[in-house]
Amino acid sequence: MSSLSLMVRQIDSLTPRIRRLLLVSTDSRPLPTFTPGAHVELHVPGERIQRRAYSLVNEPGTDYYEIAVQLEENSSGGSRWVHSLSEGQVIQAEPPSNQFPLSDSADHFVLIAGGIGITPMLGMARALKSSGKTFSLHYSGRTPESMAYLDEVKKLEQSNLWITNGNSSKRFPARSVLADPKIAQHLYICGPNQMVNSVLQEARELGWKDDHLHYEVFTGALEQLGDKPFDVFLKESGLTLTVNPDQTVLDVMLEAGLDPMFDCRRGDCGVCVAQVLEGEADHRDICLSERERSLGSFCPCVSRATSERLVLDI
Amino acid sequence: MIPTNEQIAELIREDSVHKSVYTDPVLFKLEMERIYGHAWIYVGHKSQVKNSGDYHTTRIGEQDVVMVRGSDGAVNVLYNRCPHKGAKLVADGDGNVGKFFRCPYHAWTYKLDGQHLSAPLKSGFEGTCYDPKHADFSMVSVARVDSYRGFVFASQASYGEDLKTFLGGVITSIDNLCDRSPVGEVEVVGGIFRVQQRSNWKVFYENLHDTMHARVTHESSVDAARGEAEAIGEMPFELLIMDGNGEPYDFWEKLELRAYTNGHGYMEAIFDPAAAERDVVSREHFECLKKAYGEERSREILGMNRHNTVIYGSGSPHTVFMQFRVIRPLSVDRTMVEIQTFRCKGAPDSVFDRALTYANVINSPSSNVMPDDVEVYARCQEGNMTRGGEWISMHRYAGKDITLEDGAISTNGTSELPMRNQFAAWKKFMTATIIAKESTHAA
Amino acid sequence: MLLDSTFDINTTKLQSVNIPEETFRSIEKFLFKEAKLLDQRNFWEWDKLFTESGMYWVPHKHEQDNPFDHISLFWENRMLREVRIRRVENSRNWSQQPQTQTAHLVGNLIVEGVDDQGHLVVSAVFQITEWRLKLRQLAGRYTYKLATQDDGDWKIQLKRVDLVNCNDVFENLEVFI
Numbered sequence: 001m002s003s004l005s006l007m008v009r010q011i012d013s014l015t016p017r018i019r020r021l022l023l024v025s026t027d028s029r030p031l032p033t034f035t036p037g038a039h040v041e042l043h044v045p046g047e048r049i050q051r052r053a054y055s056l057v058n059e060p061g062t063d064y065y066e067i068a069v070q071l072e073e074n075s076s077g078g079s080r081w082v083h084s085l086s087e088g089q090v091i092q093a094e095p096p097s098n099q100f101p102l103s104d105s106a107d108h109f110v111l112i113a114g115g116i117g118i119t120p121m122l123g124m125a126r127a128l129k130s131s132g133k134t135f136s137l138h139y140s141g142r143t144p145e146s147m148a149y150l151d152e153v154k155k156l157e158q159s160n161l162w163i164t165n166g167n168s169s170k171r172f173p174a175r176s177v178l179a180d181p182k183i184a185q186h187l188y189i190c191g192p193n194q195m196v197n198s199v200l201q202e203a204r205e206l207g208w209k210d211d212h213l214h215y216e217v218f219t220g221a222l223e224q225l226g227d228k229p230f231d232v233f234l235k236e237s238g239l240t241l242t243v244n245p246d247q248t249v250l251d252v253m254l255e256a257g258l259d260p261m262f263d264c265r266r267g268d269c270g271v272c273v274a275q276v277l278e279g280e281a282d283h284r285d286i287c288l289s290e291r292e293r294s295l296g297s298f299c300p301c302v303s304r305a306t307s308e309r310l311v312l313d314i
Numbered sequence: 315m316i317p318t319n320e321q322i323a324e325l326i327r328e329d330s331v332h333k334s335v336y337t338d339p340v341l342f343k344l345e346m347e348r349i350y351g352h353a354w355i356y357v358g359h360k361s362q363v364k365n366s367g368d369y370h371t372t373r374i375g376e377q378d379v380v381m382v383r384g385s386d387g388a389v390n391v392l393y394n395r396c397p398h399k400g401a402k403l404v405a406d407g408d409g410n411v412g413k414f415f416r417c418p419y420h421a422w423t424y425k426l427d428g429q430h431l432s433a434p435l436k437s438g439f440e441g442t443c444y445d446p447k448h449a450d451f452s453m454v455s456v457a458r459v460d461s462y463r464g465f466v467f468a469s470q471a472s473y474g475e476d477l478k479t480f481l482g483g484v485i486t487s488i489d490n491l492c493d494r495s496p497v498g499e500v501e502v503v504g505g506i507f508r509v510q511q512r513s514n515w516k517v518f519y520e521n522l523h524d525t526m527h528a529r530v531t532h533e534s535s536v537d538a539a540r541g542e543a544e545a546i547g548e549m550p551f552e553l554l555i556m557d558g559n560g561e562p563y564d565f566w567e568k569l570e571l572r573a574y575t576n577g578h579g580y581m582e583a584i585f586d587p588a589a590a591e592r593d594v595v596s597r598e599h600f601e602c603l604k605k606a607y608g609e610e611r612s613r614e615i616l617g618m619n620r621h622n623t624v625i626y627g628s629g630s631p632h633t634v635f636m637q638f639r640v641i642r643p644l645s646v647d648r649t650m651v652e653i654q655t656f657r658c659k660g661a662p663d664s665v666f667d668r669a670l671t672y673a674n675v676i677n678s679p680s681s682n683v684m685p686d687d688v689e690v691y692a693r694c695q696e697g698n699m700t701r702g703g704e705w706i707s708m709h710r711y712a713g714k715d716i717t718l719e720d721g722a723i724s725t726n727g728t729s730e731l732p733m734r735n736q737f738a739a740w741k742k743f744m745t746a747t748i749i750a751k752e753s754t755h756a757a
Numbered sequence: 758m759l760l761d762s763t764f765d766i767n768t769t770k771l772q773s774v775n776i777p778e779e780t781f782r783s784i785e786k787f788l789f790k791e792a793k794l795l796d797q798r799n800f801w802e803w804d805k806l807f808t809e810s811g812m813y814w815v816p817h818k819h820e821q822d823n824p825f826d827h828i829s830l831f832w833e834n835r836m837l838r839e840v841r842i843r844r845v846e847n848s849r850n851w852s853q854q855p856q857t858q859t860a861h862l863v864g865n866l867i868v869e870g871v872d873d874q875g876h877l878v879v880s881a882v883f884q885i886t887e888w889r890l891k892l893r894q895l896a897g898r899y900t901y902k903l904a905t906q907d908d909g910d911w912k913i914q915l916k917r918v919d920l921v922n923c924n925d926v927f928e929n930l931e932v933f934i
Binding site: 503504505506507508509510511512531533534535537538539541542545546550552553556650655667670671673674675678679680681682684685686688689690693 | 929
């Protein structure tokens with residue numbers, strides 16, 4: 001099916017970094033329908049047109065598509081472009097498709113949302129509420145000001161809020177909430193990688209079957225699902241730091257107050273190159289040659305480790 | 315046709331020089347190689363690059379260089395050229411590059427000492443002679459870099475006298491300038507004027523110790539200053555400094571002209587211990603210095619009364635009013651002068667105010683004094699292009715100066731000793747035996 | 758003292774003001790008269806357009822804050838302006854042989870507001886073609902603090918000249934811009 005022409009009918013700021021857009025058809029034809037959990041891919045203009053997928057928050061059957069987009073600092077262009085749109089502007093998109101559909105055989109849905117991951121989950125919650133199905137919605141975030149749709153979620157009797165304010169002990173308590181899974185219960189989760197990984201891990205340990213676990217992640221260019229944390233020992237600085245799946249070695253070095261050299265943060269330029277003294281590197285740069293990598297060169301801004309510990313000279 | 319050393323030597327006589335030294339573009343090119351390519355040339359002051367990554371661009375002869383503060387605190391002077399395609403790494407001016415130089419063309423990067431840091435997509439260099447450790451892939455430092463009390467000099471030759479030996483006795487002017495700070499340090503502040511002269515660089519150098527020109531060249535500004543003083547009934551500082559050029563001949567005759575090898579020198583009135591108390595600003599300054607150095611030493615410092623100092627190839631620092639007129643040759647008939655103003659750290663604000671006022675009134679392109687100089691220099695430049703004679707006269711008191719171990723001293727303040735001294739240095743540099751420099755290429 | 762920092766150079770923190778069309782026209786006429794005096798080299802008359810304490814300022818730096826801690830191309834009180842005028846008219850001023858000739862074009866007059874002391878602040882764009890041995894083009898923005906006179910005329914408390922190329926390499930600047 002050919003791409004859709006959509007007009008931005010309305011833009012609202014839900015939080016300082018999250019904008020909601022209502023998109024309508026530019027001609028008399030009705031918008032293609034969809035099922036809860038679906039997304040639309042918008043065409044982001046540029047030298048090469050890129051596609052960026054955004055979950056549909058509205059219920060099927062309306063004459064608009066509702067999406068909410070968070071402005072990402074390390075945006076490859078998509079969220080920045082969305083935040084530059086104005087009302088009345090016409091954009092191109094693919095018709096909705098669904099990689100995250102609600103199961104027909106479930107009789108109870110556990111919906112878990114972290115941060116901007118609320119978008120597909122609220123779409124599901126609205127649809128489930130309208131059709132009278134039972135569900136519980138868990139919404140986790142850092143601060144109330146940063147959480148889109150918070151008021152609407154609060155009003156749902158089936159909802160639970162987990163606002164951490166940076167305190168890790170206030171995170172979504174997977175261990176207690178997911179204990180004792182019932183046969184026809186299905187779990188749907190969308191949020192940052194680390195959260196999704198750790199909740200799924202807990203769920204499996206608590207007996208949830210894999211085919212009852214459904215997840216969606218909004219990845220940045222470089223994170224890959226399945227990344228594990230590892231430790232890095234920095235010889236010159238004398239520090240050992242832990243690198244979580246959603247962090248890079250460079251990130252943790254900067255957080256620790258160190259002052260390393262770096263520039264592109266994409267694995268392009270080679271300015272941050274360090275030497276591996278111990279451990280197995282997982283190279284993700286495009287700067288170094290194979291020979292250089294084999295001699296120990298390593299880009300802390302993007303590369304990781306397959307071993308549990310990595311030792312660098314810096 | 316490049317003249318031989320004999321031919322060049324013939325242009326300089328004991329008491330006169332041939333006009334082509336000012337007008338011949340071939341000689342200018344040789345000067346850029348033999349003088350500016352070898353002598354220690356003032357690049358800038360360390361205070362212009364206070365923090366790591368700070369840089370200041372300038373020229374040594376015809377060479378674009380960049381002075382940069384490294385992360386280890388060292389001040390480096392590098393040619394402003396990326397070894398990849400030759401692009402200038404930074405645009406002219408001042409700024410901060412951060413932790414490394416990054417070429418705007420292909421993002422090759424260099425540490426602040428010029429060493430190659432990285433280039434993108436290095437698999438493309440495999441099997442070639444690309445070698446980050448080879449000098450061909452790093453920025454090139456000027457051969458020798460050294461500094462004295464914050465004044466950074468560089469020499470494009472890897473051999474020769476060290477900086478202090480090169481400067482010789484003229485270093486005492488740098489000392490006096492810095493000693494006027496109670497902590498012995500100065501800093502460049504307040505902006506830098508840039509003025510262009512339509513004449514050869516050497517014409518300006520000669521004028522700096524030309525005691526016979528002041529009353530004549532500057533008659534209009536002396537008259538204007540005196541006329542105004544009469545009209546308002548007083549002669550404040552701004553008028554006083556203009557009036558100074560109108561001193562009678564016997565005043566100039568009493569000055570001392572000191573010449574040093576390598577073309578340097580100064581022009582000095584007799585030591586005046588009362589200078590410390592002459593006016594309000596000086597008195598304030600004296601009180602401040604006394605606390606640091608004691609009375610006797612403070613009188614000594616403030617009593618040293620040098621009107622102009624010449625550091626040949628670099629320019630003219632003024633110790634009393636805290637300026638440095640840096641002279642940059644642009645072409646055989648164009649010269650740029652960059653005027654730095656200094657604050658003496660720890661000295662009273664009034665001392666800096668006076669320096670800033672002096673800069674505005676005397677050294678600005680709008681000065682009431684300099685334009686007359688610049689005009690007569692331009693007339694010399696043009697006159698020397700005519701067939702109206704071959705030689706430039708430097709006869710005053712020729713043969714009557716007293717030779718010293720490290721130079722000479724005049725017996726009369728209107729001697730043309732400084733000009734003769736500058737050209738003796740010029741001849742020495744221009745006819746020196748040149749040692750060819752070998753370079754190794756990576757492959 | 759020349760660098761008396763109590764002199765108010767502020768031309769940006771102003772109260773907005775509405776002035777009648779007639780007043781606007783009279784300011785324009787004043788600026789055109791000023792430009793003509795400069796072009797005619799009638800510098801003594803030009804200097805009379807300033808108040809007693811009025812200053813003439815040509816900053817050296819773009820958006821220069823003040824003339825007290827940074828050099829200026831011109832920072833001249835009446836005394837220094839008079840020295841300049843005396844010198845420019847002196848027959849032994851070698852650098853004015855031949856004399857500088859100018860044509861000032863002044864336009865885009867905008868009323869900026871009123872300062873703390875009640876001066877009307879206005880700005881205008883200028884283009885000057887200058888000739889002495891060769892042509893030179895100078896351009897930029899004039900900002901004036903104007904003091905109203907009893908007879909309805911104006912006097913200049915501050916003329917600030919922001920050249921487009923203020924930190925350029927200059928040959929000499931001999932006459933008022």
